[in-house]
Amino acid sequence: MTLNGFLYFWVEPWHFPIFAVDGLGIPFGYNIFYTDSYPLAAFLAKLLPLASAPNFYPACLALSIILQTAAGSYFARACGLRGPAALLAGGFFTFTPFFLFRFGHIALLNHWILLVGLAEVVRNRPGFQGRLLLLSSLAFLTHAYLWAMVFPLFLGATLRAALASPTPAKLLARDYLLGLGLMIGLAYGIGLIGQGLTPLPPDNFGQASLNLLSPFLPQRSGIFPGQGILDATGLQYEGFAYLGAGSLGLLLAAVLVARRPYRWPRRATLGLPALLALFLIYAVSNKVYVGNYLIFSIDLPPEWLQIVAQFRNSGRFFWPVGYALVGYSLFIVNKRLRPVPKYGLLLTLLALQIIDAGPMLKTARHEMGDRRTPLIDAATWERHFAHSERLIIAPPFGCAPIEDWPVIVDLQNLAAQNHIPINSLYAARALKTCEEGRDATLAGPPVAGTTYALIGAQTGPAIRAALPCAPLRVPRQTHKLWLPQSASGETEVSICRAGPP
DSSP states (O other): OHHHHHHHHHHSOOOSSTTEETTBSTTTOEEGGGGTOOHHHHHHHHHSOOSSOOOOHHHHHHHHHHHHHHHHHHHHHHTTOOTHHHHHHHHHHHTOHHHHTTTTOTTTTOTHHHHHHHHHHHHOOTTHHHHHHHHHHHHHTTOHHHHHHHHHHHHHHHHHHHHTSSOHHHHHHHHHHHHHHHHHHHHHHHTOTTOOOOOOOGGGTTTSOOOTTTTTSOOSOSSSTTOOOOOSSSOGGGGOOOOOHHHHHHHHHHHHHOSSOOOOTTOOOTTHHHHHHHHHHHHHOSEEEETTEEEEEOOOOHHHHHHHGGGOOGGGGGHHHHHHHHHHHHHHHHHHSOHHHHHHHHHHHHHHHHHHTHHHHHHHHHHHHOOOOOSSOHHHHHHHTTTOSEEEEESOTTTSOGGGHHHHHHHHHHHHHTTOOBSOOOOSSOSSOHHHHHHHHHSSOOOTTEEEEEESTTSOHHHHHHSOEEEEEEEOOOBTTTBSSOOOSEEEEEEEEOOOO
8 A cells, every 4th residue: 555655656747736646546536645655755755866666665664763762762861861771761662562563554653753742742942832843744744643643742832832921812823823724734735635535434433442451461472472462343453552561660660669749851741641641532432442341332422423533543542642651651760760770670671671572573574574475466467457558446445345355455556566547546545435436437438448357246247248358266365454364265357458549
């Protein structure tokens, strides 16, 4: 999904809106903001004077790891640690399991944005509202979920600064209008305004939530093996939030050595604990799970559900809460312990954190080397698809039966690599409903130069009657996301080609 969106963006002529791509999701077009293609990195890569599209994937992964460590140390300094202690503390954030779990997702792996945002709030230095607004802009061009966690930090910082001024209403209105105006301008330039995307259904909310045991129960642990990801709904892996044995030890040490509650240094922004509490409530959602048990569920009005469901993977909103817990623990330990026991504790707990993250690191290495054998090989592509001007897959990804998705994804990957416009896409948001997409691609007569890949024996009878079609039977294959356990049978594909105009 990530690289496919970029490959179509690479061959798209420069135009406005910047990230709108005509060759993806034809005949409507699509915006790579919703293909997790890391718009900022895609934009910078396209500026390079290269003859072919670069694979920026490894570089983005490496840079995210480096920035996570640096931002973790920066946050630790904001919490009062100095010198080697701050460097050691950065390791806790680098080896946080819920961070490593995102390895492979080059946009969502940029947790350093959250750490810098929290650090700016805690430091509370002059000009930090402007830096938070800049950080919000970077988050907006990286991933919507990161923006949804950082922009509220700017709003809270602006509120505190306004309340401390002689004219709070005037200052608050000015800064809020500036921040909201910049975000709306970015949305317009990116092409999000007027895109006409189909809203996510409200019944999605509460499935990809935070399980209340997830931060504290060892999962994929190198110290306490045997427990996989805690998932009571089938989608709670999105709320995976295990902090790691070292970070849990740090929380316990902070509780044991603290004789009284401590305020964060330099008077953290007014309302930060309240904002983190709101993040936590949203992460848990209206369906509260502890382990495999649904403790209680709250029925929300349909209007509310329609709004909150737009960030359906609500469990992700625990990330800033988890990082803040670790940062606050570092602050207390730094306050209460002398240098020798403090360094001994940090070294011991960091070693535990790294050992505990061993399985996650192994999975990350596997992700880098795991290349599933494509179901559509080069010879099949050359024989049936290579000379097409466009490719129509019916039904497309998301509308076809889930067991046929791996075949469709392989066709999408090959189409992207060969820059062939395609209707089907694997993305975070649907542009149209399945019915609207079907009517736009199959209702009329066949379009010259188009190859139709009809999935299943009953799809597109009018196309089958009008064009010569070749059958293709592809053995189904397991997929780590959709069919992790088993796959049986075959995917039937009828390949129908309309000759050139």
